[in-house]
Amino acid sequence: MAVISRGFTGRGQTSNRLPPGQTLTTGFPVLTAGPTPHVSTADWNFTLLTETGTEHTWTWTELRDLPQDSPHTDIHCVTGWSKFDTDWQGVSLDILLAEVETNAQFAQAYCHGGYTTNLPLADLRGGQAWIAHTFDGAPLPAEHGGPARLLVPHLYFWKSAKWVQGIRLLEHDQPGFWERAGYHNYGDPWREQRYWND
Amino acid sequence: MTATPPQPRVNWQAATITGTDAENARTRTLQLQVPGWPGHQAGQHVDVRLTAENGYQATRAYSLAGAPGEDPALTVVRAEGGEVSPYLVDVIQTGDQVELRGPIGGYFVWKPGPRRRPVLLLAGGSGVVPLRAMLRHRARLGDDTPMRLLYSVRSPEQVIYRRELAGQADRVSLLYTRTTPPGWPRPPARLDHTALAGQAWPPEQAPLAYVCGPTTFVEHAAGLLTDLGYTPADVRTERYG
Numbered sequence: 092m093a094v095i096s097r098g099f100t101g102r103g104q105t106s107n108r109l110p111p112g113q114t115l116t117t118g119f120p121v122l123t124a125g126p127t128p129h130v131s132t133a134d135w136n137f138t139l140l141t142e143t144g145t146e147h148t149w150t151w152t153e154l155r156d157l158p159q160d161s162p163h164t165d166i167h168c169v170t171g172w173s174k175f176d177t178d179w180q181g182v183s184l185d186i187l188l189a190e191v192e193t194n195a196q197f198a199q200a201y202c203h204g205g206y207t208t209n210l211p212l213a214d215l216r217g218g219q220a221w222i223a224h225t226f227d228g229a230p231l232p233a234e235h236g237g238p239a240r241l242l243v244p245h246l247y248f249w250k251s252a253k254w255v256q257g258i259r260l261l262e263h264d265q266p267g268f269w270e271r272a273g274y275h276n277y278g279d280p281w282r283e284q285r286y287w288n289d
Numbered sequence: 290m291t292a293t294p295p296q297p298r299v300n301w302q303a304a305t306i307t308g309t310d311a312e313n314a315r316t317r318t319l320q321l322q323v324p325g326w327p328g329h330q331a332g333q334h335v336d337v338r339l340t341a342e343n344g345y346q347a348t349r350a351y352s353l354a355g356a357p358g359e360d361p362a363l364t365v366v367r368a369e370g371g372e373v374s375p376y377l378v379d380v381i382q383t384g385d386q387v388e389l390r391g392p393i394g395g396y397f398v399w400k401p402g403p404r405r406r407p408v409l410l411l412a413g414g415s416g417v418v419p420l421r422a423m424l425r426h427r428a429r430l431g432d433d434t435p436m437r438l439l440y441s442v443r444s445p446e447q448v449i450y451r452r453e454l455a456g457q458a459d460r461v462s463l464l465y466t467r468t469t470p471p472g473w474p475r476p477p478a479r480l481d482h483t484a485l486a487g488q489a490w491p492p493e494q495a496p497l498a499y500v501c502g503p504t505t506f507v508e509h510a511a512g513l514l515t516d517l518g519y520t521p522a523d524v525r526t527e528r529y530g
Binding site: 093096097098101104105112114120121123124126127170171234272273286287 | 298299300303336338339340341342343344345346347348349350372373376380381382385386387388393394395396397504507508511512514515521522524525526528
């Protein structure tokens, strides 16, 4: 039987754009386990490392010279907030992955500051994932992952790794930072996959 | 998942309010009883779910305010116009129920380590809650880890755990940012390099730092710590909103 909290009414309505257990915010909260790394675009580069050890690296200028996308999307954080209609610019992972040969099934993003997160490689393909450098028309601020972060908005936002440095393509799944700390390995907000046993 | 992670399962459980304590005009601590509560670590949080008569639900995350070994307790600050916190601060009473899920989080936690590395706790506003759990844990254990709390708060009226913290004046410093108590030796000021350098364990002592509060406070304070020479990996942060 459901536990009723006596006298609680709340706002009493939920939007079908809001995944279960989420609350809409108009701010842009920050979730980071440590201090914000400050990386200059002059030092920035992004690497795809395949399962055979082949590396493909793009500098900041090379990334900006690739075809750019402008995803418009809702984002959902595992701590309970969702934000509608966010505007980004970046390069689709489809374009970057087209440059490497791989049979990998899994991917692990690694970042300045030591953060990691994992996801199936298929979730980085098909117009679902970007290396994003612009938010709301302005350079992505450092506290939100700038100069560039991974953007995978169909999963909880901890998968959208800030200060991304590269992605390892792997034959076997390797849980990342939060995934090893009790959070769900996949993290689909619509199935409310917050914690490991959800 | 094939391998069994070290975390306990996190399922919703009924929790009954067993007592409430007013901390200040907009803050209340709720004592909870949860049958079969597995215990928690200092710094962990829980998800709290409220269900209305009509089935409408709202979920929020709150830090656990008590020490390991104590029943779960939540300290909630009323956010004006909020959906959940005004209910928890002004409406809910002893005997009422909520649902609770946790404890959650294995990173922003402190327990005594074999090396007794000194610990610096930096709180901004309601960010003091999980840090209070760490101070309380140390005190209950009689542990001798050097630990110090620097608590940045807007005004005297907004201090949480006033009496408890006053009893540990040797390890707790308050920093008022807008209004000070009468006769306070320092004018109101934001945390800066000088104030922090005067309180922080020197980096040579391999200190651990826990920083919790609003994003602007945490960004600022964690940046000051790395400027002082703290190793980024030894600065753990938790941001509220």
